[in-house]
Amino acid sequence: DTAVSQTPKYLVTQMGNDKSIKCEQNLGHDTMYWYKQDSKKFLKIMFSYNNKELIINETVPNRFSPKSPDKAHLNLHINSLELGDSAVYFCASGGGSSYNEQFFGPGTRLTVL
Amino acid sequence: DQQVKQNSPSLSVQEGRISILNCDYTNSMFDYFLWYKKYPAEGPTFLISISSIKDKNEDGRFTVFLNKSAKHLSLHIVPSQPGDSAVYFCAASGTGTYKYIFGTGTRLKVLA
Numbered sequence: 001d002t003a004v005s006q007t008p009k010y011l012v013t014q015m016g017n018d019k020s021i022k023c024e025q026n027l028g029h030d031t032m033y034w035y036k037q038d039s040k041k042f043l044k045i046m047f048s049y050n051n052k053e054l055i056i057n058e059t060v061p062n063r064f065s066p067k068s069p070d071k072a073h074l075n076l077h078i079n080s081l082e083l084g085d086s087a088v089y090f091c092a093s094g095g096g097s098s099y100n101e102q103f104f105g106p107g108t109r110l111t112v113l
Numbered sequence: 114d115q116q117v118k119q120n121s122p123s124l125s126v127q128e129g130r131i132s133i134l135n136c137d138y139t140n141s142m143f144d145y146f147l148w149y150k151k152y153p154a155e156g157p158t159f160l161i162s163i164s165s166i167k168d169k170n171e172d173g174r175f176t177v178f179l180n181k182s183a184k185h186l187s188l189h190i191v192p193s194q195p196g197d198s199a200v201y202f203c204a205a206s207g208t209g210t211y212k213y214i215f216g217t218g219t220r221l222k223v224l225a
Contacts, residue, residue: 104156
């Protein structure tokens with residue numbers, strides 16, 4: 001019974017390609033997040049959606065576009081991939097308050113060649 | 114500008130002893146703090162949290178201490194077990210921000 005799932009787990013692609021990462025949660029949470037963990041291990045928030053509405057956008061390049069078809073899904077689409085996009089991307093969900101813990105997916109390791 | 118810092122990238126402790134992981138923050142608006150544990154190839158999992166109205170929160174072997182004046186929190190694990198070997202992240206949030214700021218993590222190794 002996976003609470004937050006992401007696909008794919010690994011993604012290797014060439015520079016300039018467009019790729020998507022899918023995320024689904026079955027916890028009934030209203031809020032979902034995308035985080036990026038770079039090579040220095042910083043875990044930084046990128047986006048947050050609450051009930052399909054964007055509430056956080058942390059100055060991420062507009063090549064990154066989150067899409068939330070419903071509150072259980074938050075997909076991440078990346079256009080024109082660059083070498084610096086290589087990282088582990090984590091999806092998370094939570095109650096939406098700053099006082100609720102967030103539940104993370106297993107991560108997607110993206111490698112751009 | 115790193116608002117949440119974990120200055121020890123790694124820590125080794127003997128099984129049965131106490132592990133103390135430290136975290137410092139700079140933003141006085143933070144009022145909720147969490148610790149997450151992460152195993153390789155998995156996402157972080159929530160461990161324990163503390164609100165700024167408290168200075169201590171305990172859950173089994175895990176205790177988090179908060180010193181607001183020093184802007185410092187620590188996680189104590191007693192007794193440490195080999196299964197505790199993981200990377201530990203502290204995170205902080207402020208009222209109405211809807212987001213956490215994470216530290217860079219401390220890798221704990223508990224030696225059997």
